Amino acid sequence: MSPEQPSSKIGKSVGEKLRAARITQHYTQSQLAAPDFSVSYISAIERGQIHPSLRALEILAARLGMSSTQLLPNKSQQEDRTSAAAALSEREEDEVELSLLDAHILIIQENTQPAISLLEHISTRRLKRSHQLQQRFLVGWAYYKAAKYQESEYVLAEAVQIAQELNAQYLHLRILHQLALTYAAMRNYAQALLAHQRCLNQLEEVGLQDPFFAAQIYIQMGQHYTRLENFEDALGAFHKALAITEEFTSTQSIQAAYTNLCQYYATMKDHELATLYAYKSIQLHNLDMMKRLRSELYHYLGHAVLQTDSTQARAYLDQAWEAPGVQQDKLTQASLLARRAEWHFTQQDFTEARKHALEAQERAQPFGDTIIMADTLIILGRIEYASKNNEEGGRHFVSGLDMLERLESHEELANESVRYAQLLEEVGQEREAFTHIRRAYQSRLKLGK
Template sequence: MSPEQPSSKIGKSVGEKLRAARVAQHYTQSQLAAPDFSVSYISAIERGQIHPSLRALEILAGRLGLTSTQLLPARTQADERFGTTTNLAERDDDEIQLALLELSLLIQQGEPQQAIHQLEGISVKRLKHPYLLQHHYLLGCAYYKVQRHQESENLLTAGLQQIKEGEDVYLSRRFLYQLALTYTAMRNYAQALQAYQRTLDLLEKSEPHDPFFIIQLYIQLGQHYTRTENFDQAIAMFHQALSLTEGLGSTHDIQAIYAQISSYYAESKQSVLATLYAYKCEQIHHQQTIKNLRSELHHFLGHAILQGDPARAREYLDEALQSPTVLQDALTLASIYTRNAEWYFDQKDWAVSKQNAQHANALAQTFGDCVIGAEALIMLGRINYAQQLPEAGSQYFVEGLDMLERIGAHQELADESVRYAELLESLGQEREAFTHFRRAFQSKQKLGQ
């Protein structure tokens, strides 16, 4: 059975818009497709035979100089009003799926407040059970994004209770994982851990396995154990995640995994999920995703190890600096150099520490704004302050803190703002210190703390 869905008015409308935009830009199907998609995939979308995934929609729209929402079907003036969503249950299945797709796009594109406005306007009494669950999940995610954590918890918990046993394992996992993130933001670490473990139990008992989802779960568990200072468990979780990334070394490996998942859902007549994973199979941009995941994992793993035994940390860093996988990945190498700088900083070897931090900064600069680049800058700030060079140190600190704010890394921004404020305070610069204490406080507020 093919995982692709039959033609529908949603598919045709998206396809028509895609073809018109492609022709207007004088692109052939082959030019639009490469390197992420096949020509047959583009052709099928344009003929209305299949629906593009959210990610595919974003990529194709970007190449055509459009936003993804511009490729969605046009709505009437009446439909543009938020109030029309109250009659969602009266629409046919295609229209409901389109409405939920648009709301999911709003959340992913950083517009959770607008999504909330529309989701809260939907009358849920007559929604079919699957759409009701999707509504609860999307609204719970949107509440989480805007730090309305108690409302997110209430809605996700209610939605989870409405999932019948064995009815939708995929959605159960997503509900539990989002609930765990919400509990973490509320600093309710005991319930967060319980939700993470329940998610892991469901993953271990069910098929198929989405490797990216499992890796993210282990990352979150590792961060949880780091926050609660259970560093041995944190290190174990990060190593578990790293071991999973080793099995995703090539585009072919990734495509094979998603093809298997798509076939599973197609055979079990879960056409929406079958289509979702078929699209993931079509896309080969996941290779960069794997590199970024590995970099992120080494970043968190190094941080956890440095909190414990210095000898163990030294062993990890020496091994990482000789690893061919690390040496071939510039962002991961930047992370290792930053941790190496931190290790030598703790030993008060400022010269070697600075050399490593400078290497990290040079490597990270090519990747733009990222947490690894920000920490390399802040490490240089700390070193310069230790060398009695506060002017240079402040320059690095401010640049690193601004980067953390741009990428929304509020926990790191709060922690490093406090560190910088304390350094300023030690120099008698109370006014400047207060500014950064306030910045830390505001970052904590954004985390709901």
């Protein structure tokens, strides 16, 4: 068997142990080697020129009546001390990170004094530079919350220097922002504007697209300009903030922005921040999914209730409108408005039905393709057909059916295609009616019916 690796201290130590064990067992090198190894291989191990593979070590140890670990080198006392020191250092780092996280949470919860006490007990002399940066930032933030503005300014100025030294873009921006807020609290609005302008300049320099942070800065700058009675620049800053926020009117657009930030920090090899924004994106997605589930629940529940007594159905719709959370959930509102439209439709009150359906459409529009929007379009189609506005009704119906197909809601698509085909037959459009009967048939095939 050929040598595996070049000579090393480990090899020499293994070789010394192997030679001592071989002599103790009264083996010659030839006897120990056969039949798997050559005599020169054993000789090279014992001279420390090579060290064996783990598999070779197991075979040789078994021949000598030993375990393979008995042939491995012992750690020196110095190595043991170094290993223990490293373990201690890692443990201390873990404790520091946990303390910094605890302090961060305390500040968010407005428990500033316990946060300050905790942070001040962390010795900055023994901290890694990155931990020093976090500690100074959190101390400055906590002092600001406790209205200790002079102390906050001093500590944050230190943190700015460390952030520049480490090229820590994310914390550098947040520290400058906090420093600007501190200046503003001290009524030094000119310095506050300078600090916030530095934030904007840095965002532009690094090409970081963080619209949420940029909007926040413009809002604060607008307030600084207002207090300086520079109303023209104040309006300019507020309009810039407004322009940014108008781009994010749905959870999908906000989620896309978080995804972009995640990709940016991943490219910059800042895996912690990439993970943070990935979690934010996922959380928004889950929140959006939960809202959609709730709106769909009201959609199906409303359909079922409308099959009951008319008075009972209306009472349910009114009660559901006042349920907790509904006033903050536009999609659920759209679902309930669509059911109200259908209720008025069954009462032959097409004016009220149309009004509620159009309100439902307006609320559902920002969410894109949803079962609620498809249902609303179909309700509008039924209303327009009942009002003899067949062309308008057909346009709504087809839009709703196409959306159901994109959503792969095959059962609803089959049922509504049949309903539309019947309406087309009633107005003498048999060929078009046949097209939608075939669409219903194809949808039922996909359902296995």
